[in-house]
Amino acid sequence: MAGDQQDFDIIVVGGGLVGAAGAVALALQGYRVAIIDRNHTESEPAADWDSRIYAISPGNVRWLASLGVWPKLDAERCCAISSMEIWADADSSLAFDAYESNLASLGVIVEGGRLQQALYQRLDELGVTRFSGVECKNVEFHHHHTKLVDAAGNEWHANLLVAADGAGSWLRQQADITSQRHDYAQQGVVANFECEWPHQHRARQWFFDDGVLAWLPLPGKRISIVWSLANDKAEQLLQLDALDFVKEVSAAGQHSLGRLRLITPAAAFPLMLQTPDTLIKPGLALVGDAAHQIHPLAGQGVNLGFRDVVALIGALGTPNPVRLPGDITGLRRYERARKADMMAMRMVTHGLHGLFAHEQPWIKTLRGWGMQQVNGHAGLKKRLIQQAII
Numbered sequence: 001m002a003g004d005q006q007d008f009d010i011i012v013v014g015g016g017l018v019g020a021a022g023a024v025a026l027a028l029q030g031y032r033v034a035i036i037d038r039n040h041t042e043s044e045p046a047a048d049w050d051s052r053i054y055a056i057s058p059g060n061v062r063w064l065a066s067l068g069v070w071p072k073l074d075a076e077r078c079c080a081i082s083s084m085e086i087w088a089d090a091d092s093s094l095a096f097d098a099y100e101s102n103l104a105s106l107g108v109i110v111e112g113g114r115l116q117q118a119l120y121q122r123l124d125e126l127g128v129t130r131f132s133g134v135e136c137k138n139v140e141f142h143h144h145h146t147k148l149v150d151a152a153g154n155e156w157h158a159n160l161l162v163a164a165d166g167a168g169s170w171l172r173q174q175a176d177i178t179s180q181r182h183d184y185a186q187q188g189v190v191a192n193f194e195c196e197w198p199h200q201h202r203a204r205q206w207f208f209d210d211g212v213l214a215w216l217p218l219p220g221k222r223i224s225i226v227w228s229l230a231n232d233k234a235e236q237l238l239q240l241d242a243l244d245f246v247k248e249v250s251a252a253g254q255h256s257l258g259r260l261r262l263i264t265p266a267a268a269f270p271l272m273l274q275t276p277d278t279l280i281k282p283g284l285a286l287v288g289d290a291a292h293q294i295h296p297l298a299g300q301g302v303n304l305g306f307r308d309v310v311a312l313i314g315a316l317g318t319p320n321p322v323r324l325p326g327d328i329t330g331l332r333r334y335e336r337a338r339k340a341d342m343m344a345m346r347m348v349t350h351g352l353h354g355l356f357a358h359e360q361p362w363i364k365t366l367r368g369w370g371m372q373q374v375n376g377h378a379g380l381k382k383r384l385i386q387q388a389i390i
């Protein structure tokens with residue numbers, strides 16, 4: 001027996017941060033939008049501190065505010081980054097300061113669950129239809145519309161599908177878009193801690209021969225860590241009890257904030273570089289992790305995804321009966337607009353990973369010299385910060 005059929009201008013497949021933000025932005029442009037998400041959405045995030053946190057760039061903070069999303073966040077659960085210190089070894093360091101660059105902050109740390117909740121609240125205010133717990137089984141691309149079908153035979157029709165369904169995107173696979181992949185054979189270990197000394201809104205990052213450790217400030221005397229390690233070392237770390245895990249993190253971070261206490265269990269996610277051969281097909285646009293996956297050492301993954309949405313909105317414009325959102329002409333504008341930013345971020349993250357993973361003494365000497373030169377050049381540091389805060 002046939003299921004129901006529903007029609008929209010645009011359907012976003014995937015209800016994560018980028019997909020939900022995209023649906024908000026598209027609805028504000030005047031499109032009839034729906035989200036289809038295979039996961040069941042939660043109405044309230046956990047009261048505990050979320051181990052998945054994001055450093056949102058100032059440019060994206062302003063954009064989320066313009067969407068009416070940022071004001072819905074509890075300011076007491078957000079933490080501005082006022083400065084950042086990076087170490088390659090004892091003699092090589094680099095420091096960035098928001099005040100010296102005439103900025104309010106270098107970014108703002110938010111919990112993934114809290115930002116997701118704010119996005120869902122805004123979607124509900126705008127009347128965006130959300131279908132959660134739906135697993136699509138088939139997709140058809142026709143001349144002026146696309147059709148999604150689930151296991152029960154329910155159909156959703158739209159002129160444009162936006163694939164925001166993650167790195168393993170089902171929709172990208174169904175569209176026969178191939179990807180170039182590089183597995184770093186690493187995992188990103190995440191956890192939150194209370195610390196003895198105040199972090200003073202400073203982010204800290206250490207590059208080791210076998211990985212990268214970042215300490216990111218949370219409200220109060222708390223930090224969140226992301227430690228990128230080879231798979232075997234990450235697994236060893238995850239097997240430690242809480243006290244031994246704390247000892248490892250404290251020692252690697254040079255005991256910079258005194259005694260630490262674990263407040264959320266450690267978790268991990270795999271790291272890889274992934275670049276699809278195209279971001280578009282007639283009736284389809286890829287955004288977020290479906291469009292690119294990079295190493296997290298620069299903390300730019302979700303920021304890159306939000307910039308995808310901004311570019312897509314710019315390419316589509318407002319609803320127009322002559323120029324439909326799924327038309328390839330507008331989608332090509334989107335792809336052209338994103339290529340340079342994506343390539344630059346891919347080169348930076350992949351290049352830094354390779355540079356700091358090198359164990360040859362002359363490479364270490366060269367990178368140390370380079371960091372010292374950048375650290376002593378205020379104008380260059382300011383330009384680097386301006387690129388990072390977009």
